[in-house]
Amino acid sequence: MITINKRLQKVSEFIKGDYLADIGSDHAYLPIYAITNKIVSKAIAGEVIKGPYEASIQNVQYYQLDDAINVKLGDGLTVLDHNNKVDSITICGMGGPLIAKILAEGQNKLTNHPRLILQSNIQSYPIRLWLEEAGYTITNEEIMEEKKHIYEIIVADKLDCDMVLTEQERKFGPLLLQQRNEYFNRKWTHELQSLKAIAQQLDPSIHHNRLAEVDTEIKLISEVLNYEN
Incomplete structure (x- = not known):
């Protein structure tokens, strides 16, 4: 059984549906964890750099999950088909501006309206701004610490209502402002x-x-x- 860090474990708690796409998959740890823990039954692990791509393939083969996890080499959401049926997309371990850029450039791959689970290392403002403009609603937010670094996790779903944020909410997070934890x-x-x-x-x-x-x-x-x- 694969073990993953506390940050990715928390991300895994928000995955919904049966089909996961993990973008910038970091050796496919999260997809392997999600499959072996029966959170989903199939997944895509997307990598933009050849080294991590090859490492992901090796890890998937090691856990004998070739039939369940499709490791793909490509930039951002280009690893997804236009008519994909992905239920959840995770993008973790990047800066907020890069995550927002990936979503904006791949917005045509989101016609299935998957849940977005986004974990930024810095500057979450651009993510919230993009979600607001794209018609997504923030349904959960978490802020946590691991190895003396504080991370934010933003969960967004496509709902019938439009989300309208204040400047303060874009910067600090509408739900994190309510929680205000340590x-x-x-x-x-x-x-x-x-x-x-x-x-x-x-x-x-x-x-x-x-x-x-x-x-x-x-x-x-x-x-x-x-x-x-």
């Missing part, structure tokens, strides 16, 4: 301290625009943390 507070306290340090190093006469951006970020985060207190 990891949320720790993440944004650290971000606030970093931004204040940057602001002190900027010369207002030279870096006027950048300083204005940083000050806006500081104000936004401060408002959220003060509201908690």
Whole structure:
């Protein structure tokens, strides 16, 4: 039985349906885990780089899951057919801007309206903005820590209603704002301290625009943390 890290275990809890596509599959660990734990019965493991692609094939063969997991080499959602019947798509371990780019470029592969389970390492704002514009609704959010790094997981489904987010919700997460757990507070306290340090190093006469951006970020985060207190 394969073991995976706590972050991917949490991602696996949100997989729905019988058919998973894991994009940027990191050696196919998540698809193998999902199959062996009977979360799904078939999966696609997509890799964009040849090395991880070959490693994924080896892992799938090792666990004798060749009939259940299709390892494909390709960029983002290009590994999916236009008429695919995928129920859930997972994209994990990337920055938010890259995840949003993958979704935007492969939007024509989402006609089946799969659940999207997106785990960003940094900058989740672009993901939430894309989901809002694409007519997806955020149905769950998690923030957690592993190996001293804080991760966010965003789960989105295609519902009948349209999601409309405030600027604050796009940045911090509409559901994470409601939860405000210790990891949320720790993440944004650290971000606030970093931004204040940057602001002190900027010369207002030279870096006027950048300083204005940083000050806006500081104000936004401060408002959220003060509201908690």
